Amino acid sequence: MAAATLSEDGEPMMDINTTPLIDVMLVLLIMFIITIPIQSHAVKIDLPQDDGSNTPPPVDPVKNKIVVTQSSDVLWNGAPVNLIQLRQFLDISQQMVPVPELHLQPEPEARYELVDEVLAVTKRAEVQKMGFVGNEAYMNFE
Template identity: 30%
Template sequence: MAFGRLERTSAPQPMSDINMTPLVDVMLVLVVIFILTAPLLAGSIRLDLPRAEGTAPGSPGESIAVAIDAAGQVFVGGEPVDGAALAERLRGAAARRPDTEVQLRADAGVPYGRVVEVMGAAHAAGLHRIGFVAEPQAAAPPGSAASRP
C-alpha cells in the first residue's frame, strides 16, 4: 500500500439539458388526436332526416350542400347563412356551373313552406337540379303491418 493521496471519483453531475423525447412524444400524440377528430367536427349540423325506401347515393358530380335544421336555419356547406347570402352563394354556384346539383338536407320537423322557400331561391339562382337527401328506410320486422303488401 502506498502512502499519499487517495483518488476519489466524483459523483455524477446533474444534467442541465431538458430531455426532449417525452415532449416530442406528447406532441405527436396530440397531433394524431387532432387529425382523427377534425373530420368529426366538420359535420356538426344535427338533422333528423326523413326516411324513405329506395334511397341510394347519387353519382358524384358538382354539387352544393344545403341543409335546414329543425329551427329553420339554412346552412350552405356547413356555414349558417341568411336569405341574401343563400341567394348569393347559389348564384355563384350557378355562374360557375349551371348544371350544379343542390343537395337539400332538411330536418323531418321543418315546415314544408321553409323547404319550398329554399327550393325557390335555388330556381331563382338558375339551379334546377335539386336532390333531396334522406336516410334509408329501416327494414320492418317480419309479421309487422309495414311488411305486408
C-alpha cells in the first residue's frame, strides 16, 4: 500500500505520520501497566488471642430453647443456667435483629414455681417472640 506523499496541489506533504508514534506509546503503556506491582493496602492489626475462657454467650440468632427439668434445672439451649444468666441471655437475644424465637419447654414433672419464675424473667426481659413447646406431653398427664 503506497502512502500519499503529495498534496492536492502537487506539493510535498509536511504532516508527520503519527500512527507509528501512537503504536509505540500504546506498547509502552501496556508494558508499564504490566510491570507495576499490585498495590495492596493492608492494615496490620494485632488481634486478641482466644484463650478458651472467653466463650461467647450461647445465643442462637434464629431460635433459643429454655427447658425446665423435673430436677429444678433451667437449661438454655442445653446448657444449665441460673435465672440471672437467663436474663442476660434474654437481653442479648432481644437486641438482635431480627429477634430470635424463644421456645419454652417445661417437663411435665417440673415444679410449677420454677416455671413461673422463668416466665416472670421472660416477661421482665420483654420477650417479643415466645412459644411453648411439647404441650402434647400434658395430654395424658394425670
